[in-house]
Amino acid sequence: MSKKQSNRKRAASLCSRATGMTYSRCLESAMNGHITPLRPVPDANSPEQRRFEARIAHTLAYTLRDRQLDSAVLGVQGVRLQGEQLTLRLHPIMARRIVADLLPVFDVAYGGLRGVPGLRIRYRAGEWSLVDVRSSARVHLEGFDLRPGPKLPAVERGLTPVWRDVPDRLSRIERDEIVSWETGSECRRTTDARDLLFSRILRRPLLVNRAGTSHGWVNTYSHHDHDIVFEWCCGAEAEELADALRVSGIENRIETIDFRASFDCEPHAERIDMGDASIVLRCLNASWCRGDDWAGPAAIARSNLRRYQ
Numbered sequence: 001m002s003k004k005q006s007n008r009k010r011a012a013s014l015c016s017r018a019t020g021m022t023y024s025r026c027l028e029s030a031m032n033g034h035i036t037p038l039r040p041v042p043d044a045n046s047p048e049q050r051r052f053e054a055r056i057a058h059t060l061a062y063t064l065r066d067r068q069l070d071s072a073v074l075g076v077q078g079v080r081l082q083g084e085q086l087t088l089r090l091h092p093i094m095a096r097r098i099v100a101d102l103l104p105v106f107d108v109a110y111g112g113l114r115g116v117p118g119l120r121i122r123y124r125a126g127e128w129s130l131v132d133v134r135s136s137a138r139v140h141l142e143g144f145d146l147r148p149g150p151k152l153p154a155v156e157r158g159l160t161p162v163w164r165d166v167p168d169r170l171s172r173i174e175r176d177e178i179v180s181w182e183t184g185s186e187c188r189r190t191t192d193a194r195d196l197l198f199s200r201i202l203r204r205p206l207l208v209n210r211a212g213t214s215h216g217w218v219n220t221y222s223h224h225d226h227d228i229v230f231e232w233c234c235g236a237e238a239e240e241l242a243d244a245l246r247v248s249g250i251e252n253r254i255e256t257i258d259f260r261a262s263f264d265c266e267p268h269a270e271r272i273d274m275g276d277a278s279i280v281l282r283c284l285n286a287s288w289c290r291g292d293d294w295a296g297p298a299a300i301a302r303s304n305l306r307r308y309q
């Protein structure tokens, strides 16, 4: 086998393991020069697309918390990538709830906006998509019955459905909310590097989903706009998962992005850093899910399932 052939096969294998696309489809991408062993998963090209995907990943990490089912972390079971176009294959039980969590709603009790500012839902030619009203960024969705479509947020007392009231442009409240995300807040953290990192996480669901391989239980959250934490009960070691993400090219640099961090941070084997942003991986090595007592994970799985009914 020539070196060229061998490289293509390696790129295809890495791509398939990260995205869930078939090996033959990934090999075709490699033959067309779209992926290489160093860059086996295509990136979103435009800053707007990366930002849109990053906000989706960050929002879902915050809203789903410990409710992920069947190790579908962030509700994603696989992706399809055609050029930079991204299609998320959502967990069928989680899909409708995920859309509801992403659509922007002003919550009086919370005192602010929930969901992704500027995100709207569209149905065209038999396909559901999440679109950004400010740009051409979009993400296609698979995973729910097309006829009922996704579950849209109910109009409740104290909740204003911004996505429905202002369908084609940004509302004032959304415009106010995006400032902090796009400027890096008062600390002036690097935002482009963060958007690339979080977008890449969304494009590698099968690697992240290894976290829940043992018992399907994964918790996600964030401390601020610049991190996403994945923690799970047992099984895969955090370092092992971080290594798999690194091999998939998640840390690759792009010339147009400034990766210099504003704050010093010691590198850590269980963390992927990019500029000031981090993906934190944490295996809890818990005891409640081990041994003969299966009541723990089973009870949690039952309880989680009820939250989607």
Ligand SMILES: [Zn+2]
Pocket (backbone or CB within 6 Å): 214, 215, 233, 234, 235, 286, 289, 290
């Ligand atoms: Zn476990």
